[in-house]
Amino acid sequence: MSRLTKLISLAALLVAPSMATAAEVNVVSWGGAYTESQKLGYGDPYQEMSGVQVNWIDYSGGLSEIKAQVESGAITWDIIDVYARDTIIGCDEGLFVEFDFDNDFPAGVNGMKASDDFFAPMPSDCAVGNILYSWNYAYNTDNVNFDGNYPDSMEDFFNPDKYPGVRSIYSSAMSNLEFALVADGVPASDVYDYMEDNGIDRALDKLTELCTNPKGGCIFWSAGAQPPEQLVSGEAIMATGWNGRHFNAIVNEGSPMKMVWDGQILDYEYFVLVKGGPNQEEAMKALQYFTSSEGLAGSAKHIAYAPFRISSLDVIMADEPWFYSEQAGAVEIMPHMPTAPANTKNYVLMNPEWYADNNTEINDAWEAWKANL
């Protein structure tokens, strides 16, 4: 036996045990409190139940990494948590498994078949819904400018004469255009129809009014943690943001903030299954559990994002207070859900296709607007 073969067999001996362990599934998500909620909500329970190890990997979105894995043939990811737009593109490019939805996913605990139990139709054949989250705005209840008179509509956000103070808005066009149109009187359900017809200009005019008003003014946030920080530091009197972050600041950190749900934008998050992944079969089983009524309800125990299944809400409601954190203890989560009836009186449904289509124009117009403020 040559020295080389000895070395190789030694290496094989060392590697073999790790290869022989039980199956595992690699799930890729956005990290932070969100991944934590997924891990605690359905990752760990599934691991305990099935004996399959669930590994969580962080990424920052986009399809470039998985594309590189598929092209080089060295796929290590099984399940990815993605935006609607990316399920469409990835499906088009053949990166993900196409589902036979009602056969692949179990019916809800309410007995409804999967395609009816999910809150909205899937954007592509490769997607299975995960959460709904919201873009809404919050204000600092301690701010002296309010003087006991608090805002409760999207119009108020755009009315610095009534509520003087700096606003913090997202640094890209997404969400701002929708909010501006709603504040300008466009019915929330028709926002994207108006966009096609000069709506961008109209929205930008509305934003100009707000940002150039000496009583108003705008600053911009780009990371989800910023809006609550800016509200608490007094840098802004009102800020748009993601409801989960606002909720976290209010409930876990006890910040003097309140959310306003009027004109909120409901946005979705999905899971996809990588085609030809290392553990595709195990991953499919895991995915079925993750997206079951109980699975999706599980993550809502740890974050205020709504499960995509309607039946998951039944699971939660039967067992309120459902949310639990060390700082806040047990909290009734239903009223904080973006899909709660009280919060969906007037909402916009995000249209990823419109953004995919008009990406360049929207962004150029937005940056030009910002540059000339």
Next chain:
Amino acid sequence: MTAEIRTSDGELLSVKLKKVERRRRTTAFLLAAPLLFFIVFAYVIPIFQMLGRSIDNAEMNSFLTETHEVMQTWDGSEMPGEDVTSTFYYELKTAVENKYHGKIATRLNYEKGGFTSLIKKTSRKLKNFDENANFLDQFIDVHKKWGDIEYWQALKRGTDAYHFRKYLTTFDYEQKFDGSIERIPEKLRINVTLWLRTIFVAVGVTFCCFILAYPISHLLSILPTRYSNLLMICVLLPFWTSLLVRTSSWMVLLQKQGVLNDTLVSLGFVADESRLELMYNMTGTFIAMTQILLPFMVLPLYSVMKTISPSLMRAATSMGATPFHAFRKIYFPLTYAGISAGSILVFVLAIGYYITPALVGGAKGILISNRIAYHMQQSLDWSLATAMATVLLIAVLVVYWLYNKIVGIDNMRLG
């Protein structure tokens, strides 16, 4: 007659000298070779490959080669004929079978918005097409946008194997289908504004750095070593801190409820209601960038000033010059090399900055590099990103060339 000089082993001295010289040069080259290879393969070649993307559209052309060829005879004045539409249909069909129609959709979307959904919808409906009927009508039936001639025009130019249009976009111009070059609609003009702002910020920061660094460097150069070392550490300290940490610290200091404003309010200089706006505007950008880039100005200035003998100034004053006159006529000209080296360093670094201005500059904190990053990471329009990067690179090279012309690169003192 001059005798030929030979070495002890009988060789001609001149030949031997050349040999030795050659060996020395080879050794020197071999010593530098690893670095050279590293730079060429890891830096120069990738950069040029990347820059090539600004005009290269070969992949897209290969997806729709025949359509592009058939379209060469189409003048774009009226809707394309069946030769074009049928070729396009068959090539799109191949694309769908081989799953690269997604790529076609995104690339064409850079040429004209709306192509993403147009190609996708058409791809889905392609199997319903009757291959014996009129293709254009069927395309229009699938999506009314196919009835808009601009989409067909965009299809033609979007499949060119190479083009220079991205360079026009870089300066907010566009090429119309008939070849004329026009400015894009006013509401979409962004890049020229950003170019000007970038240059303004770079020049302004360079100037601020100069104003602040000159006295510090002078002080450093005349202080006894034990004090100057301490001061030098203060200057260098920012170098040892991560850029993001420094930027975030500025945010803590400058914000409305920040340390600086709190101090001013408690000292009574500023009323609580009218706290200074030091962040999310140009002021913030200038303060943070000047602080971060200051060492790059101090070091070259210091190294030059250190070599200026104090006796020169004494000589000037002893001959009757006022201190100011002596400074202007003697000291200042002697520091030119340091000023120019520092300025070019700071300017070149400042022109490519984007994280700091984006964090502390608010709406006005977007510079041209932010757009490059945006097109690299978000829109994935790499050709436009590289076109902008090429222009930026050329701008820096021009500055370097001007510098060499005016000052001479040999006079540069970097410390």
